[in-house]
Amino acid sequence: MALNLEDYFLPASLQEASTLLQRYGDGAMVVAGGTFVHGLEVRGLLTETVALVDISRLGLRGISESGNGGVSLQALTTLAEVGAAPLISRNPAFGSIGDALQYPPRQILNVGTVGGCVAAAAPLYDLPAAFLALDGQVQASLAARQRAIPLNDFFVGLFESALQRGEIITAIELPAPAARSASAFLKLETNANDLSILNVAVRLTLDKDGKCADSRVILGGGVGETYVRATSAEAALRGQTAGEASFAAAAAAVVDDFEAVEDHRASAAYRRHIAQVYVRRTLGTALARLG
Amino acid sequence: MKTIELLINGATHEVSIEADETLLQVLRNRLDLTGTKKGCDSGGCGCCSVQVDGKVVYSCMMYAAGAAGKAITTIEGLGSGGTALDPLQQAFIEAGAVQCGYCTCGMIMNASELLATTKNPSEDQIRHAIAGNLCRCTGYTKIVDAIKLAATRTAG
Ligand SMILES: Cc1cc2nc3c(=O)[nH]c(=O)nc-3n(C[C@H](O)[C@H](O)[C@H](O)COP(=O)(O)OP(=O)(O)OC[C@H]3O[C@@H](n4cnc5c(N)ncnc54)[C@H](O)[C@@H]3O)c2cc1C
C-alpha cells in the first residue's frame, strides 16, 4: 500500500540506522513496534516513504534505575514490559503509568514501544501524558550526537515533535520522584477502539504537613494539537492542604488552562465538564496512593 | 521482492515478499496458513492474532520483514503436531464457545498467552485479556467459560 516502498531495513547498530536515515532523508521512516506506522500506511499517508528502518534489533530494550531513584526506559521497551516492571508498579509516584497502560489491548501492549508512543506526538496517547506528569525527558541520538529534550519541549504540534530528521529516541528518563509523591491517570473514551475524548494525568507531592508542595496537571485527548500543562490548576493546589477543598479549587481552575475541542465525540462544554471531574478524581486517587 | 526466513510453528520457511507485506498477508496468501483470519486489517478486531516469541500480537499490523528470526506461532501450531487438540481448542468445543468461528482462532491465540502467564485467571482477568478480540456472535459468556475450563484443566 505504501506504493513507492523500496526496502525494509533491519540495522544492527545505532550507527547503521543513522546512516540509513541520512541516506534516505525524508523518504525514510523509523519503525519500532510499527503499530502507528501501519495506521499511517492504511490511511495512505506513507506514499512518500521509500525505506522503512526497523530499529527493533538495536538492543535498546529494558528498564533500569538511573542514579538516585530515577528510572530509564529504553526506547524499544514494550508497553507490556513497562507495566510488568517492579520499578514502576511498586512505586506510587509512577501510579499514572500503570493507569495509562490499562487501556490498550494486549496485542498493542505486547508490540507498541515507549519510544514509538512518544515519537508519534499525538496528544491522544495515554502514556506520554503520564510521562509529562513525571517531568520525563527524551534521550535522542543523531549520528554521534546525544541530547536530552524535556518532554515539556518535545511536543510541538499534532504529529510533530522536536526531533530532527534522522534523530532516534534512545530512552525516556524519569527523574527520581520527590518523597511523598504519587500520580494517577484517567481517560474518557466512547469505546475501546475510538480515540480519547479527554485524558488527565496528575502528580501530587506533599510536604510533611500534608500540604501540596508541588504538582503537575496534564491534559490530553481533545484539548488541541499537543498536551496541555494546566498551570492554573497547579497554582490552585500550591501550598494548600491536599483534600477535597483544594482538589475542587484545582478542578474549577482547570477550565482556564485549555481550549476544549468540539467534535462528533463530545462538545467543548462536555470536555470542560469532564476535565473538572477527572482532575478531582485523579487527584483523589493520587492522594489515596499516599495513604 | 526480498527473501526472508520466517520461523513458524517450529519450521523455517523461506519466502519472497514485498517490503510492505504484513505477517498476516504472508501467512494467508503465501504460506496458506488460513487459520489466522483477516477482519479489519487495522488493529481493531483481533481475529488475526498470532503469537510472536510467546506474546499475542495483531499479525495485520506487523511487517513480515520485521518478524524474521522470531518464533511465530499460529493456531495451526497449537496442540501436538495436528493429532491432539490444545486444551483451549477442546474447551472451546465443549463449552459451545464457537458460533460462526471467525473470531475463534484469534481468541484462542490470545487466551493461550494468558494461560501461559497466569494460573487460574479470574473472570475479570480473562475479560481484560481478550478485550482486543471482538466476537460478533457469542456474547462472550461461553468464550469466558471455555477459557476458565481450559484454565482449570491446565493448572494441574
Ligand atoms: C488498535 C490500537 C489500539 C490502541 N490503543 C491505545 C490506547 O488505548 N492508548 C494509547 O495511548 N495508545 C493506544 N494505541 C496507540 C499505541 O500506543 C501506539 O500506536 C504505539 O505506542 C506506538 O508505538 P510503536 O512502537 O508501535 O510505534 P511505531 O508505529 O513503530 O512508530 C510511531 C512513530 O514514531 C516514530 N518512532 C518510533 N520509535 C522511534 C524512536 N525510537 N525514535 C524516533 N522515532 C521513532 C516512527 O517513525 C513513527 O512515526 C493504540 C493503537 C492501536 C493500533
Ligand code: FES
Ligand atoms: S484483522 Fe488484525 S486486528 Fe482486525
Ligand code: FES
Ligand atoms: S463466533 Fe462468530 S465472531 Fe465469534
